[in-house]
Amino acid sequence: MTEVKSFTHRPYWWADARFEPDRFSEKGLPPVQADVVIVGAGYTGLSAALTLARAGRSVVVLDAERPGWGCSARNGGLLGPSFHKLGLAGLSQAYGAEKARAIMRESMESMHSLVSFIRDEKIDCELNMVGRFRGVAHPGHYDSLARQVESLQKDLGLNAYMVSKANQHQEIGSDLYHGGAVYEDDGSLQPGLLVQGLLERAVAAGAKVYSKQAVLDISGQTGALEVRTASQTVKARNVVVATNGYTSKNLKWFRRRLIPIRSAIIATEALSEEKIRELSPKLRGHGDTHRLVFYYRPSADGRRMIFGGRAQSLKENPAEYVSYLSKSMRRVFPQLGDASVEYGWSGVVAYTFDHAPHVGEVEGVHYAIGYCGSGVGRAVYFGRKAALKILGSPEGRTALDDLSFKSRPLYNGNPWFMPFMIRWHDFADRMGW
Numbered sequence: 001m002t003e004v005k006s007f008t009h010r011p012y013w014w015a016d017a018r019f020e021p022d023r024f025s026e027k028g029l030p031p032v033q034a035d036v037v038i039v040g041a042g043y044t045g046l047s048a049a050l051t052l053a054r055a056g057r058s059v060v061v062l063d064a065e066r067p068g069w070g071c072s073a074r075n076g077g078l079l080g081p082s083f084h085k086l087g088l089a090g091l092s093q094a095y096g097a098e099k100a101r102a103i104m105r106e107s108m109e110s111m112h113s114l115v116s117f118i119r120d121e122k123i124d125c126e127l128n129m130v131g132r133f134r135g136v137a138h139p140g141h142y143d144s145l146a147r148q149v150e151s152l153q154k155d156l157g158l159n160a161y162m163v164s165k166a167n168q169h170q171e172i173g174s175d176l177y178h179g180g181a182v183y184e185d186d187g188s189l190q191p192g193l194l195v196q197g198l199l200e201r202a203v204a205a206g207a208k209v210y211s212k213q214a215v216l217d218i219s220g221q222t223g224a225l226e227v228r229t230a231s232q233t234v235k236a237r238n239v240v241v242a243t244n245g246y247t248s249k250n251l252k253w254f255r256r257r258l259i260p261i262r263s264a265i266i267a268t269e270a271l272s273e274e275k276i277r278e279l280s281p282k283l284r285g286h287g288d289t290h291r292l293v294f295y296y297r298p299s300a301d302g303r304r305m306i307f308g309g310r311a312q313s314l315k316e317n318p319a320e321y322v323s324y325l326s327k328s329m330r331r332v333f334p335q336l337g338d339a340s341v342e343y344g345w346s347g348v349v350a351y352t353f354d355h356a357p358h359v360g361e362v363e364g365v366h367y368a369i370g371y372c373g374s375g376v377g378r379a380v381y382f383g384r385k386a387a388l389k390i391l392g393s394p395e396g397r398t399a400l401d402d403l404s405f406k407s408r409p410l411y412n413g414n415p416w417f418m419p420f421m422i423r424w425h426d427f428a429d430r431m432g433w
């Protein structure tokens, strides 16, 4: 494996002086009582906190580390509808045509509602609705992608179209792909600044956000719950679990239903604007049809390539994933030559056994969780839905409400099978399946 000499092991986004989550965290101990306690201060938790605090509830947010520590300030910042992996046809088979359409429509709605929210609230997070190009990794994938795009256009009005291999240089400076699809309405943003925007607004609305308060236990019953950390026990009428891929082992019911997977990203050194335009002429977001998908985009200043993919193991091993991603990035863009990698980092996403996020309530504890690696739009959206459910609002309903949130026999939250799955998907990618 190629060795990458030296890089900063930290998200590129955190180098932005506007990202200052510590400034908005409370000092001292959480209070002993609140209307609602939220566990986790990422997009889900902060979006729920904002909605509840604006509705007049007293809200305490507890994070084991600090706001944005999880995926929310580590992700690639690619914003899209995050359609269910099964697509319309697979979902129709599983749940019927009407439910399938409602789930797919809600995915689009989650993206549009985040865009409106950012614009209405004037959140400065480098939102740029530049669209996305998804490259066809194997010639055999082209027709099935074209069928998918056609059905999304027809059934959901998605603004998307196919691009042939002959024309793909209008979208990407790479010969690796065999054409692709353009999703015109997708976008990108600076993930840390979205955390910052949500955090500032939630705090301004009265929510109290605490760092270094790992929740060890949630006990009690509906309407009278107790949330225990090492230093405090907070009584609350309602609790929201918003811990996604970082869900700790003590939250057993959730851990048993989530499959944590590590995803990693590198950012190149600052390059010339011409070089980045050569790679991505329209500065769009990018992805491909690999099973082990790569996702990438230029930074908002148009100077760096931000390139992500699945890490090989759940353990944090920066040397391994940085060198793997660096090699993969140069396979897409050989013209990057010896441009150096300046940042490398990773985070843990949460998959579910039915590939869908879940929003609901168990023994009086609400949750919004399991975004399957694609949660920028969905986490903000479903965090708000969880809050609206607590408020008893009919707007809290979602198309996912009656999906049952299942585990598997003997699964305890340790994804021992993932290395084998990753090897299998890697093999299938090489074979073009």
Ligand SMILES: Cc1cc2nc3c(=O)[nH]c(=O)nc-3n(C[C@H](O)[C@H](O)[C@H](O)COP(=O)(O)OP(=O)(O)OC[C@H]3O[C@@H](n4cnc5c(N)ncnc54)[C@H](O)[C@@H]3O)c2cc1C
Pocket (backbone or CB within 6 Å): 039, 040, 041, 042, 043, 044, 045, 062, 063, 064, 065, 066, 067, 068, 069, 070, 071, 072, 073, 074, 075, 076, 077, 078, 079, 080, 082, 213, 214, 215, 216, 242, 243, 244, 245, 246, 247, 248, 251, 263, 264, 265, 295, 308, 345, 346, 347, 348, 349, 368, 369, 371, 372, 373, 374, 375, 376, 377, 379
């Ligand atoms: C490298 C990477 C790239 C990604 N790229 C994209 C992308 O481009 N587009 C996209 O749509 N999605 C992407 N995602 C996924 C997206 O970032 C997540 O789905 C989303 O941020 C989830 O937000 P969340 O608030 O639910 O969870 P998180 O942001 O992960 O927050 C969970 C929080 O819970 C806290 N916590 C856990 N257990 C406890 C406990 N016991 N007590 C207190 N606190 C606790 C953690 O400290 C953490 O801060 C990516 C993810 C990663 C890791």
